[in-house]
Every structure is written in C-alpha cells, then in structure tokens.
Amino acid sequence: MDFKKERLNDTDKIKNSVHPRKVIVAGPGTGKSYLFSEIIKKKKLEGKNNFLAITFIGKLGDFLADDLCGLAETTTMHSFARNLVLNHCKDWNYYPNIYQIIKEDLEKEGMTEFVVGDENYKQKTKYYKTVGDADVVYYAIQICKKNPNKIPIFDLILVDEYQDFNKEESELVDMLSQKNEVVIVGDDDQALYSFKKSSPDFIREKYDLDNNNFESHTLRFCSRCTGIIIKYFHKLIEDFNLDNPESKRIKKDYICYLPDKEEDSNLNSKIYLVEGCPVGMIAYKIKNHLEKISKEQKIKDVLIIGEGQSCIKLLKSISQQLKNYGFNNIDSKYIKGYIPLRKEVIDAYKFIKKDDNSIIGWRILCNPTDEDIKKDHLKNSETLDLIINGSLSKLKTISVNKLKNLEEQIEIWNIDENAGDNEEIKDKINEEQNYFIRKQVLIEEIKKTNIYLRRPLANFNITVCNILNSKGLGADVVFVIGFDQGKFPSKENVDESEIYQMLVALTRAKKRVYLINTIGSKTSKFINSLEKEDLNIERIEM
Numbered sequence: 001m002d003f004k005k006e007r008l009n010d011t012d013k014i015k016n017s018v019h020p021r022k023v024i025v026a027g028p029g030t031g032k033s034y035l036f037s038e039i040i041k042k043k044k045l046e047g048k049n050n051f052l053a054i055t056f057i058g059k060l061g062d063f064l065a066d067d068l069c070g071l072a073e074t075t076t077m078h079s080f081a082r083n084l085v086l087n088h089c090k091d092w093n094y095y096p097n098i099y100q101i102i103k104e105d106l107e108k109e110g111m112t113e114f115v116v117g118d119e120n121y122k123q124k125t126k127y128y129k130t131v132g133d134a135d136v137v138y139y140a141i142q143i144c145k146k147n148p149n150k151i152p153i154f155d156l157i158l159v160d161e162y163q164d165f166n167k168e169e170s171e172l173v174d175m176l177s178q179k180n181e182v183v184i185v186g187d188d189d190q191a192l193y194s195f196k197k198s199s200p201d202f203i204r205e206k207y208d209l210d211n212n213n214f215e216s217h218t219l220r221f222c223s224r225c226t227g228i229i230i231k232y233f234h235k236l237i238e239d240f241n242l243d244n245p246e247s248k249r250i251k252k253d254y255i256c257y258l259p260d261k262e263e264d265s266n267l268n269s270k271i272y273l274v275e276g277c278p279v280g281m282i283a284y285k286i287k288n289h290l291e292k293i294s295k296e297q298k299i300k301d302v303l304i305i306g307e308g309q310s311c312i313k314l315l316k317s318i319s320q321q322l323k324n325y326g327f328n329n330i331d332s333k334y335i336k337g338y339i340p341l342r343k344e345v346i347d348a349y350k351f352i353k354k355d356d357n358s359i360i361g362w363r364i365l366c367n368p369t370d371e372d373i374k375k376d377h378l379k380n381s382e383t384l385d386l387i388i389n390g391s392l393s394k395l396k397t398i399s400v401n402k403l404k405n406l407e408e409q410i411e412i413w414n415i416d417e418n419a420g421d422n423e424e425i426k427d428k429i430n431e432e433q434n435y436f437i438r439k440q441v442l443i444e445e446i447k448k449t450n451i452y453l454r455r456p457l458a459n460f461n462i463t464v465c466n467i468l469n470s471k472g473l474g475a476d477v478v479f480v481i482g483f484d485q486g487k488f489p490s491k492e493n494v495d496e497s498e499i500y501q502m503l504v505a506l507t508r509a510k511k512r513v514y515l516i517n518t519i520g521s522k523t524s525k526f527i528n529s530l531e532k533e534d535l536n537i538e539r540i541e542m
Contacts, residue, residue: 007221019215023184023206027254028507029224032185033067036158040071048155056161063472077169081140088143098132130360137168144175151179162186163200164193170202188250189503221257227265230256235529240499268512270536278519283321301461303475308466311482319464326453332464340412349381380406467501478509484521502526
C-alpha cells in the first residue's frame with residue numbers, strides 16, 4: 001500500500017466534496033484536527049471566514065481550540081446553546097444546577113413526576129428566568145423551532161465527538177444543518193457517555209449509506225498508535241464480537257500509518273503486563289519503568305488511567321506518591337492540598353451582585369429572611385466581585401474580616417456543624433484552616449528543595465485521571481491501573497461500554513502501554529485478546 005497516497009486521497013475526497021452535510025468516522029489519532037484545519041483553509045481561499053467548531057465537553061473544546069489555532073470559534077454544545085438562549089431571552093441567567101432547584105420546588109408543591117419542558121417546568125423556568133445544564137439545549141431547540149430565522153448562520157459548522165451526543169444535542173445539530181454547511185466527525189468505538197443518555201446510534205444513522213441527507217467518509221490511518229496497539233484494538237473488536245449485525249457498529253478500516261510510526265512500532269513491539277502488583281508498589285513500578293524507557297527512547301508525556309469508580313483510591317495514592325518521588329509536573333485532581341469551594345454559593349453571589357433582588361441568587365442561598373444574614377451575603381458578593389474584577393488598588397482595600405466572612409461561606413472544610421455561632425470554635429476552625437494551608441506550603445517547599453529525580457524524568461508531564469477524562473488526550477506512555485477482572489471489566493459478561501473504555505484507554509498511547517494488575521485479583525479478561533508473543537509479562541512474587 002502507498003500509505004501517503006491513500007491518506008491524501010481520503011483527505012482530498014472530504015475536502016473537495018460539495019455536499020452540504022458530511023459525516024466522517026475518524027478513529028483515534030487519524031488526523032481529524034488536521035482535516036478540520038484543511039477544510040477551513042480551503043473555505044478561506046473561497047472568501048469565507050465565519051466558522052464554528054462544536055465539541056462535547058469543555059476539556060475537548062480546549063484541545064480543539066489549540067489544534068485549530070484560532071481558525072474557528074470553538075465551543076461546547078452546551079456553551080453554544082447557552083449563548084443562543086441568553087441572546088434571545090434578555091435578562092435571563094445561566095445556573096448549571098437550576099434543574100435541581102426546580103425539582104425541589106415542584107416536589108414541595110406535590111409534583112413528583114415531571115420532565116424538562118412540560119408546563120410546570122416551563123413556569124418555574126420563567127419564574128427564575130434561568131436555564132442550566134439539564135435544559136439549555138431543550139430551550140435552544142424550542143427557540144429555533146418557533147422561529148427558524150433565529151437559527152445561527154455560519155460559513156461552516158464543524159461538529160466533533162458526535163458519538164457522545166444525546167438525542168436533544170443531535171436534534172440541535174440537525175436544526176443547524178437546515179441552514180448551514182455541516183461536517184460531523186465521531187467514532188462509535190469511542191462512545192463513553194451512555195450513562196448521560198448519549199448514544200453512538202446518532203452517528204450510525206447519519207453514516208448509514210441509505211441516509212441521503214449526509215455523505216459518508218472515513219479517516220483510516222492512525223499516526224498516533226504503534227502496530228501492536230492497532231493489532232490489539234482489532235483483536236478486541238473481534239473477540240468481543242462488536243461487528244455482529246445486532247451491534248450496528250460502523251465497519252471501518254483502522255490502519256497504523258507506517259511512515260510516521262515504523263520506528264516507534266519497532267522499539268515498542270509488545271504490550272507490557274505487570275501482574276500481582278501490591279497497591280503500595282504501583283507508583284514505584286511506574287517510576288521504575290519510566291526510568292528504563294527514558295534511557296531507550298525520547299519520552300515527554302505520561303498518562304496514568306483507571307476505571308472511574310473502582311480506581312479512585314488507587315489514582316489518589318499514585319498521584320501523591322509520584323509527587324513524593326520528585327516528579328515536578330503532575331496534573332491530577334487527586335493530589336491533596338487544594339481548598340474545595342462551594343461553587344453554588346459563588347454563583348449566587350455573582351447573581352446578587354448583578355441584581356440585589358435576584359430571585360435565583362437568593363433561592364440558591366435558601367431565601368434567608370434574617371436581615372443581618374442578607375446584609376452579610378450582600379457584603380460577601382461585593383468582596384467576591386472585587387477579588388474577581390477589582391484592580392490592584394481596589395484589592396488592597398479588602399479587609400481581613402471581609403475575606404474571613406467570604407471564606408466561611410465559600411470554602412468547604414471538614415468542620416463540626418454544631419459550632420453554630422460560637423466564636424471561640426469559629427476562631428479555632430480558622431486557626432486550623434490557616435495551619436493546614438501553611439503546612440501544605442511548607443511540605444511543598446521542603447520537597448522541592450530536597451527531592452532529586454534525574455532529568456528528564458523529573459520533568460515528564462504526567463496526567464492522572466479516569467478513562468472518561470482521558471478522552472482527547474494522547475501520551476507517549478500509558479499506564480492502565482486496576483487491570484483486574486471485577487474492576488475492569490466489572491463482570492464476566494463484559495458490558496459494551498467497558499469495551500469502548502478499553503479501546504479508548506489503549507489508543508491514548510503513542511509508544512507503549514503498561515497494564516497493571518493488582519495483587520490478589522485475577523488479570524482482566526481483556527488480556528486474552530493478546531498472543532503470548534505480543535506480551536512482555538512481569539510477575540511480582542511476594
């Protein structure tokens with residue numbers, strides 16, 4: 001096969017197509033961002049310059065924005081819907097959790113059964129003049145249905161990660177395609193969000209050859225993954241029967257692009273399995289393997305992932321242990337030391353600063369009736385606004401007491417709820433909080449100055465997260481922890497969504513994959529899709 005010629009033909013067919021609605025199936029690492037930029041550049045040569053790129057969640061939107069380098073306005077579907085609604089509903093607000101507030105209100109009024117958009121729900125929405133995460137797409141659709149002239153117009157709309165869109169989000173895309181040229185990209189093998197009612201069926205329906213509304217294309221060549229990873233990918237598809245007629249999976253080629261990946265494939269010809277690893281040793285083994293591989297080949301980015309529910313404790317301990325070993329750049333929400341905030345209170349203060357009588361703002365704060373409490377909230381909203389928007393000179397005017405009062409409302413601490421108005425206990429709590437902060441700063445400084453890890457090891461970019469949050473990421477080396485039967489997959493009869501998670505986890509890697517099985521647990525049955533000659537096995541004997 002002439003790889004370069006074939007890949008160029010695939011891209012040119014899409015780029016030169018005049019069909020106003022295209023759907024493209026693009027596997028991991030097959031160059032969808034490059035394709036997006038090439039399509040936009042061609043449109044620019046035609047004198048067009050108003051482009052929109054829509055993706056699924058914020059983090060993926062950031063990646064897409066970086067990839068497109070300002071070529072297109074980039075947003076999530078929810079942000080797009082929010083702007084559409086707020087542009088056409090003057091003086092309305094956006095509060096992510098408004099659904100919960102409306103639910104509580106309706107239940108108090110004796111209405112336990114309702115859906116977004118029914119008459120009772122609409123009345124509450126109008127009362128609060130607020131939309132949120134659960135209903136903003138619904139209201140955006142209603143605006144466009146009521147008046148098609150309000151459908152936003154662009155020279156081109158690019159839609160990414162379409163396999164994770166739900167029914168309403170898909171309907172909004174359909175409405176946009178009535179008045180816009182639309183290019184939809186996704187991959188039903190990467191559908192991870194079924195628990196949020198998303199479905200790969202929507203991309204499958206559009207890709208279906210009987211669907212004349214959309215022209216179907218495929219990006220076949222993977223420039224991210226090595227040959228062994230692509231081989232493992234196909235074997236998982238085969239062994240778990242994903243291509244059976246009932247699954248409706250889109251059949252597609254997925255080919256390692258050798259001009260880019262031949263050297264990496266030769267250096268990393270096997271999948272690495274660590275069997276029977278004690279929990280406390282996992283971080284050490286990761287460090288140990290990184291030391292070895294960094295002497296053999298150039299490594300910069302590392303990804304440590306595990307199944308979301310069963311591996312939380314593992315991910316937490318690994319994050320902290322790696323930091324203790326001296327790795328400087330660890331991106332992990334699991335590392336202790338940050339101060340969690342009450343986001344809903346912050347949102348309430350923003351609403352109140354905008355409008356002293358904000359119905360939604362005071363409702364979030366449980367509609368206090370005591371005038372002194374209301375005054376304190378108003379003062380806190382002023383302080384918060386100064387911190388967010390104030391100039392340096394204005395920031396200097398914030399007193400310690402004002403900051404303390406704000407902190408009490410917005411910071412989350414494990415404190416005795418029975419403290420009440422006891423000032424002595426409150427002072428003790430403040431002292432403990434300040435001690436905690438000082439202690440964390442001191443520990444960090446001691447570690448920075450006394451822990452030595454050789455370069456480039458110390459400066460690797462290490463991301464620790466669950467498999468869902470790894471979506472859109474790529475790294476030179478990937479460690480999949482909790483590779484245990486009963487954790488991942490959770491049952492003997494493997495759920496389709498877990499197979500998709502395994503495919504996503506596997507295809508994050510550019511060079512090498514390590515699968516780490518925990519002591520006392522049987523190795524995940526996903527390992528059975530690899531031949532012995534494709535495995536490098538390390539068994540830890542205790």
